[in-house]
Structures are given as C-alpha cells and as structure tokens.
Amino acid sequence: MADERPRWREDFPVRWDEDNYMTRRELAKFLTLGSGLLAGVNVLIAFIGVTDPTPVPPVRRIAAAGEVEPGGSLLFHYPTDDDPCILVRDAAGRIDAFSQVCTHLSCAVVHRPGDDVLACPCHRGSFSAREGLPLTGPPTRRLPRIVIEQRGTDLVATGIEV
Amino acid sequence: MELAFFIDYSRCIGCQACVQACEECDTHRGRSLIHLETIERRESVQTAPQVCMHCEDPICAQVCPADAIKQTAEGVVQSSLKPRCIGCSNCVLACPFGVPKYDGDADQMMKCDMCYDRTSTGRRPMCATVCPSGALAFTTTEEIMRTRQGRAVNDWQFGGQHVRTKVFVVAPAEVTHVNVAVIPMSSLRRSQPQADPYDVAALLEAR
Numbered sequence: 294m295a296d297e298r299p300r301w302r303e304d305f306p307v308r309w310d311e312d313n314y315m316t317r318r319e320l321a322k323f324l325t326l327g328s329g330l331l332a333g334v335n336v337l338i339a340f341i342g343v344t345d346p347t348p349v350p351p352v353r354r355i356a357a358a359g360e361v362e363p364g365g366s367l368l369f370h371y372p373t374d375d376d377p378c379i380l381v382r383d384a385a386g387r388i389d390a391f392s393q394v395c396t397h398l399s400c401a402v403v404h405r406p407g408d409d410v411l412a413c414p415c416h417r418g419s420f421s422a423r424e425g426l427p428l429t430g431p432p433t434r435r436l437p438r439i440v441i442e443q444r445g446t447d448l449v450a451t452g453i454e455v
Numbered sequence: 456m457e458l459a460f461f462i463d464y465s466r467c468i469g470c471q472a473c474v475q476a477c478e479e480c481d482t483h484r485g486r487s488l489i490h491l492e493t494i495e496r497r498e499s500v501q502t503a504p505q506v507c508m509h510c511e512d513p514i515c516a517q518v519c520p521a522d523a524i525k526q527t528a529e530g531v532v533q534s535s536l537k538p539r540c541i542g543c544s545n546c547v548l549a550c551p552f553g554v555p556k557y558d559g560d561a562d563q564m565m566k567c568d569m570c571y572d573r574t575s576t577g578r579r580p581m582c583a584t585v586c587p588s589g590a591l592a593f594t595t596t597e598e599i600m601r602t603r604q605g606r607a608v609n610d611w612q613f614g615g616q617h618v619r620t621k622v623f624v625v626a627p628a629e630v631t632h633v634n635v636a637v638i639p640m641s642s643l644r645r646s647q648p649q650a651d652p653y654d655v656a657a658l659l660e661a662r
Contacts, residue, residue, distance in 0.1 A: 307516040
C-alpha cells in the first residue's frame with residue numbers, strides 16, 4: 294500500500310501490538326491503586342489536622358471604648374493585617390464584630406445603620422448586624438464573629454468564632 | 456523451528472475435508488470460511504483450496520473504514536471485530552485473493568483467521584490437520600523443501616500492487632513470485648459481455 298502512513302493511522306493501527314488497548318486488568322489495577330492513594334492521602338491529611346495544634350488567636354487592641362458611637366461602625370484588621378473586619382455598635386450600645394469578607398464571593402461588607410444589617414454591595418447580599426447570619430441575597434453561610442472584650446478603656450479582639 | 460502455512464494447489468483432490476473441518480473451528484463454529492475453488496471445470500476436475508493468505512500489509516484492514524480488522528503480532532489477520540464491523544464489504548472487494556466473506560445474518564465480515572485459537576498455542580489449523588493429500592500443510596519450510604517439488608512462494612504481484620503474504624504457496628521451482636495480470640475495467644466495458652464458458656447451467660442446457 295502507501296509507503297507513507299497517514300497520521301490518523303497512528304490512532305487506528307492495523308496491528309494489535311501497536312494499539313494502546315487498556316485491558317480490563319489494567320483498568321482494575323489503576324482503580325485499585327488510585328483509590329488506595331486517595332484514601333492514603335485523606336488519612337495523611339486527617340493525621341496532620343489532628344497533630345497540628347491550632348494557633349492561639351492573638352489578642353489585639355482595636356480602639357478605645359468610646360471611639361465608636363452608638364449606631365456607628367469601625368473597620369479594623371484581625372487576626373492579621375490582611376484580614377479586614379468590621380465592628381458595629383447598635384443604638385443600645387451593644388458591640389458586635391465580624392469578618393468583613395462576604396461568605397459568597399469575598400467582597401467587603403459595609404454597615405447600613407438604618408436597617409441594622411451588614412450589606413454586601415456586589416450581589417446585594419446582607420447579614421444581620423447582631424448575629425452575622427445571612428438574611429438576603431446569595432450568601433448561605435454566616436460571617437465569622439470576632440470576639441471582642443473590653444479591657445479597661447480599650448476594646449480588644451481575642452478570638453474568632455467561625 | 457518456525458511453523459508456516461503452505462498451500463500446494465496441485466495436490467488438492469477436492470475432497471471437501473477442509474471445508475468440513477473449517478466448520479469445527481472454535482473461532483467461527485458452524486460456519487466454513489475456507490474457499491474450495493474449481494478450476495476450468497469443463498476441462499478439468501482440478502480444485503484449489505483458498506485460505507486467507509495473511510498479507511504482511513493486509514489490504515482488507517487498510518481499507519476498513521471502521522478499524523474493525525486487526526493483525527496480531529504473529530501477523531495473523533483476524534476476522535472483523537463484531538462491535539465495529541459496519542458490513543460495508545470494502546474488504547470483500549479489496550482483497551486480491553477474494554478471501555473475506557460478508558455474512559448477512561451476522562451483518563459482519565468473516566474470514567479465515569488461521570484458527571487463531573489453535574495456532575497461537577502451537578497446534579495446527581483445522582484444515583491442515585485433515586487434508587489427506589497434503590495440499591494444506593502447517594509445517595516448516597525445510598520439511599516442505601524436502602518433500603515437495605518446487606518452491607514455496609509468498610511474493611505476489613497483482614497489476615501494480617505488490618503483496619507479501621504469511622502463507623506460502625508451492626509453485627514450480629523456476630517461479631520466484633506470482634504475477635497476476637489485472638484486466639482493466641475500462642477494457643471490459645468497451646467489449647460486449649461474453650458468455651461464461653464454464654457456466655454449469657448453460658452446459659447442462661446444451662446437452
């Protein structure tokens with residue numbers, strides 16, 4: 294026949310031994326080893342999770358206690374400078390603080406004092422400013438709460454409740 | 456000691472033993488795939504068996520659009536794969552030896568696979584085990600050269616097409632390759648169709 298073999302012939306060879314058959318046994322072996330590897334990695338990750346101690350959350354001063362007016366809010370960073378958070382104070386003077394990162398697509402939520410909600414401008418999601426629970430829009434998970442304590446005249450953040 | 460298939464047409468006595476034995480082959484049980492041809496039957500009782508010649512570059516597989524015909528590492532060309540064969544009969548038309556048969560019931564091409572279940576385990580093909588005259592033989596080249604007059608040939612020329620086959624035929628000693636002249640279809644169209652001089656029905660009517 295033709296001296297020059299067309300390129301498609303490489304995918305459809307006439308000879309059995311040139312064909313890349315995957316036998317049933319090879320598939321079974323692949324599935325067994327693949328599943329074993331997957332299970333092993335899971336165990337390893339679980340082991341690391343158990344042995345790796347959770348870091349103690351830092352204690353950080355945020356502001357002076359009188360700095361935030363009732364009905365007002367304050368932006369701060371906790372636990373690191375890369376984690377924006379928002380502190381809100383309702384009309385009665387109660388203080389709550391949450392992560393500012395929307396649980397939908399990570400936009401920054403802002404405080405709307407009139408509705409007493411934390412609103413995300415990107416997709417019109419909103420969270421209650423008391424509990425951090427999602428009220429409207431796409432978010433389905435609550436905002437992580439930042440634990441705030443008053444020490445003397447200072448407000449300090451002492452931990453995160455996810 | 457390499458075993459090979461040899462056809463010695465001159466030894467065929469037309470007993471049909473190979474045809475019957477072929478039916479018993481486990482790869483295509485109940486269906487005989489060997490051809491037993493008559494040669495110029497008005498003048499002669501000569502017959503000729505035709506098994507698949509198992510070309511080194513199988514034309515039937517090359518023309519298969521469905522990738523259904525495969526050649527094993529030993530060079531044995533298999534029947535079409537049932538899930539792939541689309542019954543187009545390209546192979547039936549392309550084979551220069553006229554070996555592949557289209558089986559309408561199975562909607563699949565079936566052909567001699569040199570009893571792959573047997574030859575792959577070192578046993579002889581069914582037809583070669585039963586041939587009483589040695590027209591079909593599965594043996595070594597040395598044995599053929601020792602017992603036969605002539606030469607084992609596996610080089611063929613069909614018009615412009617050169618073919619080398621795994622199966623040998625025993626030819627006169629001076630023959631190094633078999634040259635089959637091909638009649639162009641265009642010349643046939645120009646001439647009037649002629650009555651087949653070996654048409655049996657016509658011969659009976661003429662008596």
